[in-house]
Amino acid sequence: DGGITQSPKYLFRKEGQNVTLSCEQNLNHDAMYWYRQDPGQGLRLIYYSQIVNDFQKGDIAEGYSVSREKKESFPLTVTSAQKNPTAFYLCASSVAGTGAAGANVLTFGAGSRLTVL
Amino acid sequence: QQPVQSPQAVILREGEDAVINCSSSKALYSVHWYRQKHGEAPVFLMILLKGGEQKGHEKISASFNEKKQQSSLYLTASQLSYSGTYFCGTAPQGGSEKLVFGKGTKLTVNP
Numbered sequence: 001d002g003g004i005t006q007s008p009k010y011l012f013r014k015e016g017q018n019v020t021l022s023c024e025q026n027l028n029h030d031a032m033y034w035y036r037q038d039p040g041q042g043l044r045l046i047y048y049s050q051i052v053n054d055f056q057k058g059d060i061a062e063g064y065s066v067s068r069e070k071k072e073s074f075p076l077t078v079t080s081a082q083k084n085p086t087a088f089y090l091c092a093s094s095v096a097g098t099g100a101a102g103a104n105v106l107t108f109g110a111g112s113r114l115t116v117l
Numbered sequence: 118q119q120p121v122q123s124p125q126a127v128i129l130r131e132g133e134d135a136v137i138n139c140s141s142s143k144a145l146y147s148v149h150w151y152r153q154k155h156g157e158a159p160v161f162l163m164i165l166l167k168g169g170e171q172k173g174h175e176k177i178s179a180s181f182n183e184k185k186q187q188s189s190l191y192l193t194a195s196q197l198s199y200s201g202t203y204f205c206g207t208a209p210q211g212g213s214e215k216l217v218f219g220k221g222t223k224l225t226v227n228p
Contacts, residue, residue: 033215035218040220040221041220042119042204042218042219042220042221043159043204043206043218044218045215045216045217048215058215059217090158090159105149105161105164106149106151106159106161106206106216107161108158108159108160109158110157110158111156111157111158
């Protein structure tokens with residue numbers, strides 16, 4: 001079955017450490033996204049990528065970095081510069097990344113929960 | 118700009134109806150609705166692209182008033198499986214920008 005795989009599901013990190021969250025999709029989708037979810041805050045966009053080797057900052061990109069070397073993969077690195085990284089992170093993808101992006105339905109992964117100790 | 122959802126939370130008994138609203142300060146190209154159960158990924162419900170369009174999904178339907186920059190999600194004869202947090206995502210006119218999600222409405226359906 002096609003879908004999005006995020007790993008790890010749970011991750012603990014000490015302050016000052018970088019961590020990388022994995023996101024892989026086999027839906028042949030062009031666009032991929034990273035959202036952060038905090039209680040009562042909804043989903044906030046961190047980064048998105050419409051094609052391979054290209055990505056754009058979302059609303060809360062500070063302290064995060066991404067890469068898009070392959071169509072199916074969009075890993076997110078939470079750096080030590082991120083002041084409050086404890087959150088639930090969701091990866092999503094959609095069919096097309098350009099043109100009428102507002103019409104593109106998102107498919108989400110199951111999420112990764114990061115806790116900073 | 119994040120759309121505003123109301124109410125923040127609602128508690129129903131099985132079989133009752135509910136309405137969830139989503140308002141934006143910007144002219145909208147589309148409105149998406151997603152439902153998320155606790156600890157799970159959000160799941161797509163429906164997308165509305167035209168002013169005044171109404172769509173349905175089981176006993177869940179939605180409307181989109183382009184002029185008022187508002188969308189409403191209607192849940193009729195609610196079932197226990199409807200429990201979860203509902204998010205609207207909006208894309209502004211121009212159609213080329215990413216979705217911005219509201220803070221969500223937590224719906225609880227009790228027996």
